[in-house]
Amino acid sequence: MKIAIAGKGGVGKTTLAGILARLFGQDGYSVIAIDADPDMNLASAIGIKNAPTPIIEHKKLIEDRAGIKGGVYKLNPKVDDIVDKYSAEGPDNVKLLVMGAVKKGGTGCYCPEASFLRALIRHTVTKRDEIIVMDMEAGIEHLGRGIADSVDAMIVVVEPGKRAIETAERVKQLANDIGIKNVFAVGNKISSKDEEEFIQKSLSESGIPLLGVIPFDLGLIKSDREEIPILDLDPDSEVIKSIKSIKERLIVENRGN
Ligand SMILES: Nc1ncnc2c1ncn2[C@@H]1O[C@H](COP(=O)(O)OP(=O)(O)OP(=O)(O)O)[C@@H](O)[C@H]1O
Numbered sequence: 001m002k003i004a005i006a007g008k009g010g011v012g013k014t015t016l017a018g019i020l021a022r023l024f025g026q027d028g029y030s031v032i033a034i035d036a037d038p039d040m041n042l043a044s045a046i047g048i049k050n051a052p053t054p055i056i057e058h059k060k061l062i063e064d065r066a067g068i069k070g071g072v073y074k075l076n077p078k079v080d081d082i083v084d085k086y087s088a089e090g091p092d093n094v095k096l097l098v099m100g101a102v103k104k105g106g107t108g109c110y111c112p113e114a115s116f117l118r119a120l121i122r123h124t125v126t127k128r129d130e131i132i133v134m135d136m137e138a139g140i141e142h143l144g145r146g147i148a149d150s151v152d153a154m155i156v157v158v159e160p161g162k163r164a165i166e167t168a169e170r171v172k173q174l175a176n177d178i179g180i181k182n183v184f185a186v187g188n189k190i191s192s193k194d195e196e197e198f199i200q201k202s203l204s205e206s207g208i209p210l211l212g213v214i215p216f217d218l219g220l221i222k223s224d225r226e227e228i229p230i231l232d233l234d235p236d237s238e239v240i241k242s243i244k245s246i247k248e249r250l251i252v253e254n255r256g257n
Pocket residue numbers: 007008009010011012013014015016037137138188189190214215216217218220221224239
């Protein structure tokens with residue numbers, strides 16, 4: 001299963017990605033978590049204190065593999081050894097790969113760095129046997145850049161608000177445009193039955209299946225402050241229970257496809 005997690009800024013993408021990756025790991029799967037957000041913080045959500053150096057910062061490596069030769073850079077650089085050499089080992093059998101931020105020059109970047117990251121993500125998602133959980137940049141602008149088009153499901157995280165739902169609708173549209181058929185939603189930061197119903201109703205109107213909802217929980221804010229994943233701080237919390245059930249639902253949905 002190769003999953004990308006998208007949504008509006010601050011909705012809880014990284015929180016869900018980190019917990020989901022570890023829960024799959026606890027089930028006995030090998031997992032690769034990919035931090036594809038230029039504003040990297042998946043390491044702390046997983047509970048990795050020393051995050052690996054972002055791939056993009058290995059300048060020499062990228063130059064050697066994708067660098068300019070006679071005025072052109074390689075479109076298919078060698079990337080098959082990168083996960084094993086440059087990822088960090090996290091808890092619960094989760095390996096973390098941090099992509100880093102490509103400096104954008106003008107419209108669309110055709111630099112070797114961007115080409116290398118795209119090739120690496122595509123290779124990791126299509127050629128590795130592990131479960132992949134990829135934490136994406138907020139919003140939708142990046143979705144056409146070839147970063148997520150090889151995943152087999154996209155989860156859009158939504159808060160109970162009109163704007164998050166609108167973003168989800170745009171994510172679904174763009175995901176479908178780039179060939180991802182399975183787009184699911186997860187409701188997060190739910191603090192009342194009304195909010196849950198709002199999300200259910202809005203998503204059903206948008207035709208986006210809801211995998212489940214995660215309650216608003218101050219424990220997550222404490223976990224963020226103390227830099228201890230909630231999975232370690234409070235493994236029996238409602239947040240963890242709800243994400244376990246989301247994971248089960250995802251497995252069932254995936255089997256059906
Ligand atoms: N269910 C929840 N209850 C309370 N706080 C939450 C919940 N989910 C996430 N948060 C908090 O909301 C903040 C944003 O969460 P997170 O970083 O996971 O969102 P994000 O979508 O990855 O943000 P960004 O767009 O900046 O990458 C964090 O402080 C996190 O602890």
